[in-house]
Amino acid sequence: MMEDNRRTTETSDVLNDELSEASKKAIENDELSREIHWYVIHTYSGYENKVKLDIERMALKKGWWGSLILDISIPVETIIENKDGKKKEHQRKIYPGYVMVKMHINDETWYFVRNTRGVTGFVGTGNVPVPLTDEEVVKMQIEQLQIKMDVEVGDTVAVTSGPFSGSTGRITEVNPETNEVVVEITMFGKVTPLKTESYYVKKV
Secondary structure, eight states, X not given: OHHHHHHHHHHHHXXXXXXXXXXXXXXXXXXXXXXXXXXXXXXXXXXXXXXXXXHHHHHHHHTOBTTTEEEXXXXXXXXXXXXXXXXXXXXXXSSTTEEEEEEOOOHHXXXXXXXXXXXXXXXXXXXXXXXXXXXXXXXXXXXXXXXXXSOOTTOEEEEOSSTTTTOEEEEEEEETTTTEEEEEEEETTEEEEEEEEGGGEEEO
16 A cells, blocks of 8 residues: 555656646747736735745746746835834735736636635636736836836826816926826916826826
C-alpha cells in the first residue's frame, strides 16, 4: 500500500511538471496576443490577504507569475489616531472584501482565480469579468499609470463634475504625471484658474 501511494505521488509530480511545461509553452505561443488588465475579485471578509498569497503561490508554481498573472493589489490607507495623547498609525483596507489582480483572462486563468479558496467571483457582468480602465486604476490607488490625455494646452473644454460642472474655459496647463489640468473659467466677470483631473473635462 505504501509503495502504491509513493507511485501515485510520483505520477502526480510528473503530471504537474508536464502541465507546468505545457503552460510555459502556451505562454510563449500567446506572448504577442495576450492582453493584460486589472480585474477586481470579491472575497469573503477577512480573506483578502490569504487570497492574495494563495494566488501568488499557485501562479508561481504553475509558471504563470510575470506572464499571465503580473500583480495583485490590496489598496490600503494609513490612519492616524490619537490615543492617550499619543499618535498611532495603522493601515486600513480601502476596499474590504476585494482584491485586484493584474492578469490575462483565459478559460484556465479565470477558473484558477475563480476557484481560489475565499474567492466568491469576479466583478463584472454575469460570469464575464470586466477590466478596470486606466482612470479607475489610478483613482482606486491600485497602480500609478501614465494616462494618455486627450486634451492639451489651448483646448476649450467643459467641466463635467464638481461645483463648477457646466462651466467652460481654456486649458492653460497640463500635467501628465498627475493627470491634472488647469482650466481658466470666468466667474462673476473674473477669470479663475481651476485645477482638476483630465477625465473631468471634455473638449467642446
